[in-house]
Amino acid sequence: MMYILLFDFAFILQKMGLIGVIFLITLTIAAYSTYGERKIAAFLQDRIGPDRAGPFGLLQPVADGVKMFMKEDFIPANANKGLFILAPGIFMFVACMTSAVIPWGTTLTLFGANIDLQVTDINIGILYIMGFVSLGVYGIMIGGWASNNKYSLYGAIRASSQMISYELAMGLSLIAIVMMTGTLSLRTMAEQQSGFQWNVLYQPLGFLIFFICALAECNRAPFDMAECETELIGGYHTEYGSMKLGFFLFAEYINMFVSCAVISTVFFGGYNFPGLDPSWLGGLMGPIVLFSKIFFFIFVFMWIRWTLPRFRYDQLMHLGWKGLIPLAIVNMLLTGAITLWLGK
Amino acid sequence: MTLAIFITLAVLSVITALLVVLSKNPVHSVLYLIVTFFIIAAQYIMLNAQFLAVVHLIVYAGAIMVLFLFVLMLLNLNEDTEPQKSSAWKISAAITSGMLFLTLIGALKGSTIALLGAPNPQVGLVRNLGAVLFKDFVVPFEIAGILFLAAMVGAVMVGKRDLAM
Amino acid sequence: MQLTNRSKLVVNKQMTFWERIYLPAILKGMATTLKHMIRLTFGKSNTLRYPEVTKEFAPVYRGWHVLKRDAQGRENCTACGLCAVACPAEAITMVAEERQKGEEHLYREEKYAAVYEINMLRCIFCGLCEEACPKEAIFLTDRIVPSDYVRQDFVFGKDMLVEKMDQRIDITVRQMQVKERVAAKVAQ
Numbered sequence: 012m013m014y015i016l017l018f019d020f021a022f023i024l025q026k027m028g029l030i031g032v033i034f035l036i037t038l039t040i041a042a043y044s045t046y047g048e049r050k051i052a053a054f055l056q057d058r059i060g061p062d063r064a065g066p067f068g069l070l071q072p073v074a075d076g077v078k079m080f081m082k083e084d085f086i087p088a089n090a091n092k093g094l095f096i097l098a099p100g101i102f103m104f105v106a107c108m109t110s111a112v113i114p115w116g117t118t119l120t121l122f123g124a125n126i127d128l129q130v131t132d133i134n135i136g137i138l139y140i141m142g143f144v145s146l147g148v149y150g151i152m153i154g155g156w157a158s159n160n161k162y163s164l165y166g167a168i169r170a171s172s173q174m175i176s177y178e179l180a181m182g183l184s185l186i187a188i189v190m191m192t193g194t195l196s197l198r199t200m201a202e203q204q205s206g207f208q209w210n211v212l213y214q215p216l217g218f219l220i221f222f223i224c225a226l227a228e229c230n231r232a233p234f235d236m237a238e239c240e241t242e243l244i245g246g247y248h249t250e251y252g253s254m255k256l257g258f259f260l261f262a263e264y265i266n267m268f269v270s271c272a273v274i275s276t277v278f279f280g281g282y283n284f285p286g287l288d289p290s291w292l293g294g295l296m297g298p299i300v301l302f303s304k305i306f307f308f309i310f311v312f313m314w315i316r317w318t319l320p321r322f323r324y325d326q327l328m329h330l331g332w333k334g335l336i337p338l339a340i341v342n343m344l345l346t347g348a349i350t351l352w353l354g355k
Numbered sequence: 356m357t358l359a360i361f362i363t364l365a366v367l368s369v370i371t372a373l374l375v376v377l378s379k380n381p382v383h384s385v386l387y388l389i390v391t392f393f394i395i396a397a398q399y400i401m402l403n404a405q406f407l408a409v410v411h412l413i414v415y416a417g418a419i420m421v422l423f424l425f426v427l428m429l430l431n432l433n434e435d436t437e438p439q440k441s442s443a444w445k446i447s448a449a450i451t452s453g454m455l456f457l458t459l460i461g462a463l464k465g466s467t468i469a470l471l472g473a474p475n476p477q478v479g480l481v482r483n484l485g486a487v488l489f490k491d492f493v494v495p496f497e498i499a500g501i502l503f504l505a506a507m508v509g510a511v512m513v514g515k516r517d518l519a520m
Numbered sequence: 521m522q523l524t525n526r527s528k529l530v531v532n533k534q535m536t537f538w539e540r541i542y543l544p545a546i547l548k549g550m551a552t553t554l555k556h557m558i559r560l561t562f563g564k565s566n567t568l569r570y571p572e573v574t575k576e577f578a579p580v581y582r583g584w585h586v587l588k589r590d591a592q593g594r595e596n597c598t599a600c601g602l603c604a605v606a607c608p609a610e611a612i613t614m615v616a617e618e619r620q621k622g623e624e625h626l627y628r629e630e631k632y633a634a635v636y637e638i639n640m641l642r643c644i645f646c647g648l649c650e651e652a653c654p655k656e657a658i659f660l661t662d663r664i665v666p667s668d669y670v671r672q673d674f675v676f677g678k679d680m681l682v683e684k685m686d687q688r689i690d691i692t693v694r695q696m697q698v699k700e701r702v703a704a705k706v707a708q
Contacts, residue, residue: 146417
């Protein structure tokens, strides 16, 4: 009955190694996303961005990290101490957990051993991602509440109501994909899209809805209601400083990285690209293709952020509940009807 | 090994469930409840019911408890704002719940637990679960769906009270 | 009455479907930002990398004052006080002293300023002192007054104002400008 415990030691070691590598890559990408964000923002605004720390400012994330660690670790007097410290940890943990089901490639041949480039291929991968995305709210809510500051609380409530509203449309757009592919496993989905049979060609509306919801879930502009520097002085992390603030910001970039990975896998063929076999270079071609797609989407996320102004809160809710959810339901119904028609 | 994991999870779930009731701060209570849900989800995974585990997390921990937390945060209930009940209330509540507890024990004492036979280990997987839901139990499933729809419409109507007047 | 032809008639018209879903407008905006990005990537940026490259000042820039010495290294200033009188911000104070025997190589005239102070926090850098000066002793230069932590340190004495012999400050352009300006005023 207990299938999960029947694995041998070498298998566990291999998975631990993979988790370690993915964790390191995730952290590096998150760190360099901050640099990329600033550089891209600068370039879009006719500036040059950070260029002092190292060549082209490439050491800027290191400098930022050192700064974060060196700052005074301050806890407000009337804050709920335990939860105040716990909140960034929860947020970070949830952000890192999501990457476990993403297939980074087929198999990697290293020193004669075949390594499966996916931490775990559970047959409900998409639901697992939805589950952890829905848990991401807690870090924000607890952090905002434990700060004992009304602006933090406003920010937390805005952020969490935004996230639960957009989760619905996100889930509905994914249901259409699931109906079309007939699987919940991300690995199977990626395999089905070999060559140029990408899901986005069959589900353009679903992709659009999912993309908008992903922007909202990551709390990024034009949906950065949670932060609102202008009216909420930073939102839920107003009271946070030093590395605790760093954790929040870092986790947001990890969220962005993971959502880009999910978008690439679910809609844009994952590790597949027409003409490039993912098993080339001993299996390294798959990750290379997938990561180029991920970087492209990270760039699009940033590009959108530095182009569009922020939504007003009622516009945001209007778009979520009266715009995207009905659209996602229509998309779902259409997909169902068409699959039924084609299947019979 | 599996028994040890089961017992650890079971003990943890009982402890966190008790902490839900015993902690003074309502926000802490909600957080302990979320931990309890997590442990129960882990039990589902032990039973090879991954779909149930994840849906349990999405629905309970991801949606319902968020709304709970919302209300608690907006009301800002704290230890010092908790209303003090008179001792008469406390005694009567203790007697009532004690009697309910005794009744439950009395009812279960003589009964034997009927085993459902050897359970199919694959029943928790999403494909089998879907087949069961949409073939054997399709009518109850649809009725439950209609019930939810009715509840949703009712909630909207309650929310739009001034429009009905 | 129409004053300009820039006025616009306000119309509160209903947005069309394409305007309402915003997507074309969003794409248009993103194209604009991308155009800027491409222009910067393949073109030249307007950013001045400050400590390495400094911006060229306009010739009329008025900054940190200098008290000039003449060709033999004698201070021009004779402590007449005309600059202090001319100063609208009352930033200049001085104490005059008579030149002793043997100090001829230090001071050009028989009288000199023993103390000459400009309060840089009061100074409005109007340049009236250099116009008032009959001895061509004080000039405003294109040097920026450095920042400091204490107010007292902004009262610049002779150590900060008088030019050093090994670092002469070229003010010929300014000298010409001042002369022209004064001449124009006299002609009026």
